[in-house]
Amino acid sequence: MSDATLTAPASGGTPKVSRVSEAIIRIAGNSQDGIQAIGGFLARLAGRSEQEVMTHMTIPATISGGPSIFQVRIGSGEVLSSGDEADVLLAFYQHSYEGHINSLKKGGIVLYDSDHVEPKPEWQKDYHHVGVPISGLTVEAIGGTAKDKGKNIYALGLVAKMFDLNIPKLEKLIGERFTSKDPSILNNALAAFHAGYSHSLGSVIETFAFVESQKKGRPQVVMNGNEAMGYGLIAAGVRFGAGYPITPWSDIMELLRRELPKYGGSFIQCEDEIASISMAIGGSYGGRVAVTGSSGPGISLKTEALGWAVMAEIPLVIVDIQRGGPSTGMPTNVEQSDLNIACFGGHGDSPRVVIAPADVEDCFYSAIEAVNIARKYSVPVILLSDQAIATRIEAFAEPNLETICQDISPDLTPVASHKPYDLSAADGVTQHLAPGTRIEDGVYPIATGLEHDEYGHPTGSPKLHSQMNAKRRKKLQTLAASLPTPNIYGPAEGNVLLVGWGSTQGPIKEAVDRARATGDSVSSIHIRHINPLPPGLENIFAGFNHVLVVEMNDEGLYGYGQLGGVLRACFGDKKIRGITKTDGLTFKVKEIVEKARANVATGLRKL
């Protein structure tokens, strides 16, 4: 809470009301307690109140249950990350309390279920402790034996009281969530909510009220990155796809399976990862860009088929929601260690496009961009997202769907003749012709993985292999030339440039703000187009003494992460180094600042 730090409790009487511009609330419990639901309600409320919001969650890899957290940061101004330290910790169990008290800032409030949590005396001086018998009071409020059900909604009521949240809006949200035919479910939820809201928090603490948001524009939508990406694909005109379940990709697959039939499309669950990419390429070959996706191990399995799509020049979108690897790795943790496989995975020279969305909103627009690049350049495009962006919720300005949604139905107009791999195209770009298209000269194309001539027929000609390799390369060089140079956050010249990609954009920008506020000379750029890279990077790098690539992967054998390695290969510049980590957690702002300081021996300030 930036505007008002917590002060000593008001002595008696009504609690002090502090106006705040933002708050970070961490909810810790078990995954079956519906703590994601509390966070979801808070995020959605923020979206409807024109506030910015970002959430962060961890989920256990177990089948059911296990400790889990959901952190939500709500702000009336710009929210760049889910926050390093919480203002309020809502703890349901002893393990939640003990495990997460460290994530609460000194002087913060711990709101705990006193039926399950025994507070520790030694922590009483650093944190305001507010115990409420949440479990018991929930049973009291809604009766019966629903002991573990509803306490999340009761706790939501407590939080609503503490932050003076908009009750009618929350009631409406609860109503939209519990749409069962049995009205008693909604009634119970509302009863639990009101009981929590009416519970006296006592006179021991202050309460808070958000200052009004400055944002006035289009209404906001609130969703997580996987939802944004799924809907982005639909907006782009994708109507067919295939996949196999794997965490954290499955959400997109489930969304498309549910939604595509509404548009006349279909999403097929396949027997394995290889079948799903094959089926998706088959769909794309049919004339309309199709999608497949996966995470970690599934991407490894798909690489042979991906190489075929590169060779046969068939458009395709492949979603990779990265998780901790290698092998089965850390299925529910975040990592950015698939950059190499996304850019280079597979045998032979197989240039493909890789785009990494930077936030939830970008997941929506990147999906559309991916489809359009795939179509224009007849090439597979990988959307390189990650677990953190996939599961975190953000609010963003509602897209103008009427102008954005596109129709990419196949064009079956007969053509006089067709060379699928025409070498006379100077930029290497040729278009895929859908089957069903009549070719008047009677010469039909073969889509093939063998090196081929201009009609797709096999060739052993060394000259043709060189020419076709050049063709496949040239079209991506053509694309590269058309890409925008990333904007520099901060001054264009300075001591240190932080380079990020993917889900780390927010924390990196916040780190720049924080470091600059204390006089450091730091700027940042964020690279969305990972392969091919956008033009102009060399000029940007020239303005800085140190280029530190911030990424969630291992420092590797030579001391820099995966994007760092690519940038070094591109520019051969020794000032490019890495800030990397593989603890399975998102970067904290503090971590980036501290690691950057440690990395630059001369300090961040020197110009």
Place this chain on the structure above:
Amino acid sequence: MSSSLTDIPVRGGNITAVPANSPLERKGLTKKEIAADHPTWCPGCGDFSVLALYFKLIEKRKLWHEKITTVAGIGCSSRFPYFVQAHGVHYIHGRALPFASGISLSRPDLHLFVFGGDGDAFSIGGNHFTHTARKNIKMTYVVMDNWVYGLTKKQTSPTSPLGFKSKTDIGGATDQPINPMKQAIAAGATFVARTTHSNPNHVLQMMEAAMDHDGFSFIECLSECVEFYEGAFDASNPRKGGVFNTVPADHDVTDELAAYKLSGEAFPGKFGIFYKATRATKNANEAKVVAAAREKTASLKDWEILQKSFDRLK
């Protein structure tokens, strides 16, 4: 797509529909028109006759270039699409079926034929064979079974009989071979037939029946590899002193157990349609899901459907 999956959407000024498939407007293709590259197979290879009969099928049934899509994986027989003058796909090893499924499920206006060998179908692609069969995805799959890996020059294949001497089994094959017919029936294929390259009329007959079947139609076509397994199928070829016995007239093709028994007969066994069942195709099931969903959305533009979803995310 504003229309259902069963027809290809036609909208916008630059998109025109394929002319209606009326035999009055265009006559069937000649062999000359349908033949592309000269096959690279060894002289005497059984695959030649399968290709010739595919041409005959296209000719007889008046199929057009643009309405046929020929898909194959990797292997000698999988070179097939290069020899056919039509839209074709030469995909990766073992995965022709899921690729073809993608076409089948998104382009129901095309006749889809998949050709491949026994390694493609039952070894590297075994899983796909099972699942394409059980899902009953509409296409015709002809496996040219030669009991050996030919393209890589004589290694044991999943259908090589016990005792077959290859470069990978110099003392003779010891692994129980796969019985393609049993495999297909057990997987839930709805059309299962067996034929041999040495009986052209029978091959054509099976291809026609398979093409007319609404579902996943599978044909095992014995196709001799003269280079690495010469004489493998002589016992089924009357010209080589063998016997060609068709499925008995009283065989009930809807009787799964009888079909399974027929599949277990010692070589040369019987030829013909072993099993044929009527079961909803994946294509039809998906169209049903679409139809149900479209009941509520058919009157809306695509962006309006998406807007409804976004309205719930506010």
